[in-house]
Amino acid sequence: xxxxxxxxxxxxxxxxxxxxxxxxxxxxxxxxxxxxxxxxxxxxxxxxxxxxxxxxxxxxxxxxxxxxxxxxxxxxxxxxxxxxxxxxxxxxxxxxxxxxxxxxxxxxxxxxxxxxxxxxxxxxxxxxxxxxxxxxxxxxxxxxxxxxxxxxxxxxxxxxxxxxxxxxxxxxxxxxxxxxxxxxxxxxxxxxxxxxxxxxxxxxxxxxxxxxxxxxxxxxxxxxxxxxxxxxxxxxxxxxxxxxxxxxxxxxxxxxxxx
Amino acid sequence: xxxxxxxxxxxxxxxxxxxxxxxxxxxxxxxxxxxxxxxxxxxxxxxxxxxxxxxxxxxxxxxxxxxxxxxxxxxxxxxxxxxxxxxxxxxxxxxxxxxxxxxxxxxxxxxxxxxxxxxxxxxxxxxxxxxxxxxxxxxxxxxxxxxxxxxxxxxxxxxxxxxxxxxxxxxxxxxxxxxxxxxxxxxxxxxxxxxxxxxxxxxxxxxxx
Numbered sequence: 001x002x003x004x005x006x007x008x009x010x011x012x013x014x015x016x017x018x019x020x021x022x023x024x025x026x027x028x029x030x031x032x033x034x035x036x037x038x039x040x041x042x043x044x045x046x047x048x049x050x051x052x053x054x055x056x057x058x059x060x061x062x063x064x065x066x067x068x069x070x071x072x073x074x075x076x077x078x079x080x081x082x083x084x085x086x087x088x089x090x091x092x093x094x095x096x097x098x099x100x101x102x103x104x105x106x107x108x109x110x111x112x113x114x115x116x117x118x119x120x121x122x123x124x125x126x127x128x129x130x131x132x133x134x135x136x137x138x139x140x141x142x143x144x145x146x147x148x149x150x151x152x153x154x155x156x157x158x159x160x161x162x163x164x165x166x167x168x169x170x171x172x173x174x175x176x177x178x179x180x181x182x183x184x185x186x187x188x189x190x191x192x193x194x195x196x197x198x199x200x201x202x203x204x205x206x207x208x209x210x211x212x213x214x215x216x217x218x219x220x221x222x223x224x225x226x227x228x229x230x231x232x233x234x235x236x237x238x239x240x241x242x243x244x245x246x247x248x249x250x251x252x253x254x255x256x257x258x259x
Numbered sequence: 260x261x262x263x264x265x266x267x268x269x270x271x272x273x274x275x276x277x278x279x280x281x282x283x284x285x286x287x288x289x290x291x292x293x294x295x296x297x298x299x300x301x302x303x304x305x306x307x308x309x310x311x312x313x314x315x316x317x318x319x320x321x322x323x324x325x326x327x328x329x330x331x332x333x334x335x336x337x338x339x340x341x342x343x344x345x346x347x348x349x350x351x352x353x354x355x356x357x358x359x360x361x362x363x364x365x366x367x368x369x370x371x372x373x374x375x376x377x378x379x380x381x382x383x384x385x386x387x388x389x390x391x392x393x394x395x396x397x398x399x400x401x402x403x404x405x406x407x408x409x410x411x412x413x414x415x416x417x418x419x420x421x422x423x424x425x426x427x428x429x430x431x432x433x434x435x436x437x438x439x440x441x442x443x444x445x446x447x448x449x450x451x452x453x454x455x456x457x458x459x460x461x462x463x464x465x466x467x468x
Contacts, residue, residue: 011450046457050425058320059334070345
């Protein structure tokens with residue numbers, strides 16, 4: 001009969017968790033009692049079999065599924081404000097006693113910085129992959145409401161308004177309720193491109209601009225404003241898909257009207 | 260099991276076990292890397308979370324698979340856990356190990372899944388888990404398959420400590436920290452689980468009595 005104290009010694013020995021004095025004691029017991037040696041050998045085989053549990057490869061697309069579900073943007077995107085090109089230039093020339101040669105080089109650098117900032121802000125709606133837009137506060141420019149919609153969802157409604165500006169449209173989305181919501185708003189990239197997107201409310205988690213749409217996620221009441229710049233004679237309607245609490249609603253909100 | 264520390268871990272391929280991480284220096288370095296990646300993620304550096312996914316998706320998937328018993332469910336569990344971890348990343352306490360934190364999210368998701376299954380299946384007893392099968396590399400009748408079946412016969416509490424010790428190579432203290440239990444409870448469950456498994460393996464003729 002092997003008592004619990006000895007079993008404990010054997011188990012900890014298998015895990016390499018014995019103090020030197022305990023190892024010595026166990027070695028003595030094993031030498032004196034064959035049944036302890038046999039028990040240790042059995043448990044060692046069990047542990048070896050467990051150590052050999054094979055690795056199973058996860059699905060090849062698991063990483064992509066995870067990253068597309070979270071999107072590589074800051075958890076609080078509106079706080080990650082980028083300096084304007086004026087601020088970038090001011091910061092550059094804040095270094096004292098620049099020589100004329102350095103100033104000339106700085107002028108070239110400013111040109112590249114300005115071009116890069118403008119390029120990024122413009123985005124490329126024909127880019128087939130990845131996030132192309134940025135998040136920035138939108139200005140409250142008076143506009144004319146041209147469409148409105150309300151979708152009843154578990155936990156509270158989603159309300160849409162489309163406003164017409166001189167150079168495009170603006171979509172306002174107001175999400176009510178505490179349930180997690182995913183909303184995708186799609187547009188025709190040939191007719192429009194996303195110019196700005198702003199988020200508000202405690203529940204706003206993220207708004208990610210993609211080539212042909214904006215993906216919004218919220219964990220509670222939240223508001224979103226998406227400003228589209230029109231690139232054609234008429235502005236196509238916006239399609240949306242909302243997922244909340246296992247329910248999916250799809251629809252469109254009309255913005256069709258000649259400019 | 261050998262108690263010797265491992266050498267520096269190579270990058271694990273998807274089909275191989277994560278190398279033993281017994282070396283405390285290696286472990287401390289990895290923990291510091293995790294903390295750095297979390298900081299970078301919170302600072303808005305987009306690559307950082309992807310690196311965390313790369314570091315842990317394989318290990319977490321395998322742990323979830325042995326809890327959920329189904330490959331697709333395990334993938335869903337891991338995906339959901341990572342998304343929740345991302346959203347709550349600012350709540351991670353860097354005094355603790357990132358793996359411990361995200362593992363608890365994974366195991367909660369897995370246990371929620373098991374509870375939902377129970378409600379839908381209208382079974383009173385613990386649902387038997389089939390674990391990985393021949394399609395996942397465990398040949399029918401092989402020792403690996405026998406072990407997987409035996410693991411499936413353990414309760415979730417016992418199965419977790421066995422997996423964290425023998426698959427994830429955590430120490431008693433780290434297992435206790437991960438599961439939020441005392442070290443003596445870890446040892447009690449682990450030792451009892453191994454004896455139950457011994458009995459199963461003896462019965463199946465894998466280990467002689």
